[in-house]
Amino acid sequence: MLADWIAVDWGTTHLRAWAMSAAGEVQATAASDAGMNGLSRDGFEPALLDLVGGWLAEGRQTPVIACGMVGARQGWAEAPYRAVPCTPLDAGAMIAAPCSDPRLSVRLIAGLSQASPADVMRGEETQIAGLLAARPDFDGVLCLPGTHSKWARISAGEVVSFQTFMTGELFALLAEQSVLRHSVAAAGWDDDAFAEALSDAISRPDRIGARLFTLRAEALLSGLAPEAARARLSGALIGVELAAARPYWLGQDIAVIGAAGIAGTYVAALTAQGALPQQYDGDEMTRAGLTAAHAQRKGASQ
Amino acid sequence: MLADWIAVDWGTTHLRAWAMSAAGEVQATAASDAGMNGLSRDGFEPALLDLVGGWLAEGRQTPVIACGMVGARQGWAEAPYRAVPCTPLDAGAMIAAPCSDPRLSVRLIAGLSQASPADVMRGEETQIAGLLAARPDFDGVLCLPGTHSKWARISAGEVVSFQTFMTGELFALLAEQSVLRHSVAAAGWDDDAFAEALSDAISRPDRIGARLFTLRAEALLSGLAPEAARARLSGALIGVELAAARPYWLGQDIAVIGAAGIAGTYVAALTAQGALPQQYDGDEMTRAGLTAAHAQRKGASQ
Incomplete structure (x- = not known):
């Protein structure tokens, strides 16, 4: 089983990947505890290959779209925060992660920042994009509870503010x-x-x-x-x-x-x-957001 | 140098002792990290002897008065809480700790409890007694900041309530x-x-x-x-x-x-x-409170 592309949620303490078909269906899932906290900068590519190497075709690049702390300053490569108000995703702001394996083409989704009151998010913007993919006209408030709960005001497809x-x-x-x-x-x-x-x-x-x-x-x-x-x-x-x-x-x-x-x-x-x-x-919104990000990347590169 | 009696502050993570003269003066001080957390029930007497053995005369019992978590359920012996409103100390509620060394006579000061809102203290009651020894007519509020800050209403020599x-x-x-x-x-x-x-x-x-x-x-x-x-x-x-x-x-x-x-x-x-x-x-109030407790014990046993 080879993936058309690979969706990755890479946080502080976990790494999860989904092998996706061209039709956007999940063909396989994999997970490990190789979170950002335990990795040095050159440890990310091997950790990813350990998990998804079997899904990669020889002779072509498989796109990988990753969200979460993998794009932090201490991550694989820094994807600088985008300042709200803004859309949750922006194809141009997805940073290429350095890879030595020719089968990999990895892009990291940027987090969002707010100047005042100062705030940041990494990963939740992808879940927000997932919700907006399902409900493009949503106008209201999203609550994303967890270790660090986020509240976000959404209007006209943009994150207006968050806390x-x-x-x-x-x-x-x-x-x-x-x-x-x-x-x-x-x-x-x-x-x-x-x-x-x-x-x-x-x-x-x-x-x-x-x-x-x-x-x-x-x-x-x-x-x-x-x-x-x-x-x-x-x-x-x-x-x-x-x-x-x-x-x-x-x-x-x-x-x-x-x-x-x-x-x-x-x-x-x-x-x-x-x-x-x-x-x-939450998992469904993450995958939906990564799928939206992949579609934006494809659109941007065509 | 032999102690007339020994004042002890024995908390979760520390043990401190003062060799006191009959006139109430500090003759020597000693401290270790043998706090309640690291001791089993039969470890308290050896930990105390390690610290103060040199202050004990042969052939007679030296009174030791201790406050703090040493009197908790997990301590040397349980000195049950006394319910407010009450005076901070009560000679009759000082529990004898079991000792095998004939030179030791150890009493543990009871903590205070409040039924509603539920609350407890162990150690601070001795500092409160120390303040009341210096200011017997104090009528107001004591603030004892720390790991667990305590606020106590004091009136007519009693702890009325605390939080x-x-x-x-x-x-x-x-x-x-x-x-x-x-x-x-x-x-x-x-x-x-x-x-x-x-x-x-x-x-x-x-x-x-x-x-x-x-x-x-x-x-x-x-x-x-x-x-x-x-x-x-x-x-x-x-x-x-x-x-x-x-x-x-x-x-x-x-x-x-x-x-x-x-x-x-x-x-x-x-x-x-x-x-x-x-x-x-804080240290002065602890010693003053232990001194007041020792005086009450002497008064009670005469």
């Missing part, structure tokens, strides 16, 4: 590395505890600093269940994010893009606030 | 382990950056979630100095704490107890808000 929240990373640090790790379960959930903590945090986000240690104290004093503590920690942090992001989502058409679990949590939270978000799968 | 903020731990996790570690200096400071971030955070604490990643983005986009980023992160987190603790300190007599650096930072922050805090050294 990053470190909610996922804060949750992981607090749940796994802080004193709360003794009281917060590594898995498990409690819907009611989440809903209550979310509601409290949205209505009084200024009290976040006072809420965290309460989880530890309740565990010590009254046996708070670790699963409930996990749900409350998540609810408190997401609530603070939703409160600060309210100017983004209030009264807007909202789409939430992400893996089923976390996206579903945000959809539930926004719905509880009276919003009517639609949910999209 | 814990994880500010110091959040700062360490974000500065050293999150994506911000690339942009935040390990040392260094910028007074103006701190003051501005503090003021922003106090007036809009609900926006904390949106402020953090800005430090990373400004470093990438406009070369924010790592020392300024460090001061801004600190100002943002302390500002959120001061905003949530405002019901505690507004219009109150305030004393800040802690090491010179962090206590000075809080004093400056509170002063900028129009408060008139007084500053006390």
Whole structure:
């Protein structure tokens, strides 16, 4: 099985690739943990060949389109940020990565930047392009929850502005590395505890600093269940994010893009606030965005 | 040099001891990193003997009074929490730790608990007792900044209520382990950056979630100095704490107890808000509190 072209999502800690047909269908998938963090500049091409070498035809170049931290300053090659307002993709701004294997032709998608308030994204612009490929007239707000949640205002096919929240990373640090790790379960959930903590945090986000240690104290004093503590920690942090992001989502058409679990949590939270978000799968949007990028590259080179 | 009695501050990661004279003077000091975290239950006595064995007379018991996590469930022996409102110390609630060396007589000071909102402290009650030994008529609010900052309302010699903020731990996790570690200096400071971030955070604490990643983005986009980023992160987190603790300190007599650096930072922050805090050294208050505890024990046993 040979690929017509290869779609790649290359982040800080992961590398995923899809062998695509000329008709835009996924023929094969592959993944490894060869993320940007573990690679020196000359380690990217071997890591990619390890994963997709079997999909490459001899005697011709197979186009590879990659998004994510692979295009950061510490990545394979730097694809400089494009400043918003702008379309999520621009064929001319896709940087060629240096390759020694003649079968490879690799392009890296540029991230987006915002001057004030200062902000950056790498990878999410591709998911945004994926959504716009499916809904070219979308006018509203996208929420992309994750380690670093992004909120983006979309209008007339452009990213108008965006804002990053470190909610996922804060949750992981607090749940796994802080004193709360003794009281917060590594898995498990409690819907009611989440809903209550979310509601409290949205209505009084200024009290976040006072809420965290309460989880530890309740565990010590009254046996708070670790699963409930996990749900409350998540609810408190997401609530603070939703409160600060309210100017983004209030009264807007909202789409939430992400893996089923976390996206579903945000959809539930926004719905509880009276919003009517639609949910999209993060992987599908990534592939759709890479497909749009490939089509733009083909158009640009013809 | 033999001690009349020994004062001990035994926390999660440190062990400090003072050889005290009958007149209450410090004759010698010693410290090690044998904190509670690294010890099993039968490791406490040897760790203490390693540090203070040379201060013990043969043929009689030397009283040792210890505060801190040594009295936690995972410590040498559990000294159950005492519920507020209550005095910071109670001679009857100092638990005897099991010792095999006949020269030792060890008592552990109990921490304090609060049912609602749930909260606990271990160690700070001794510093509070130290302040009350110097100012028995103090009526107001104590701020004890640190890994877990405590705010305590004091009236008529009792701790009326208290609240814990994880500010110091959040700062360490974000500065050293999150994506911000690339942009935040390990040392260094910028007074103006701190003051501005503090003021922003106090007036809009609900926006904390949106402020953090800005430090990373400004470093990438406009070369924010790592020392300024460090001061801004600190100002943002302390500002959120001061905003949530405002019901505690507004219009109150305030004393800040802690090491010179962090206590000075809080004093400056509170002063900028129009408060008139007084500053006390944390180590001195710990020793004064242990001295008060020793006097209470002597009184109780006579």
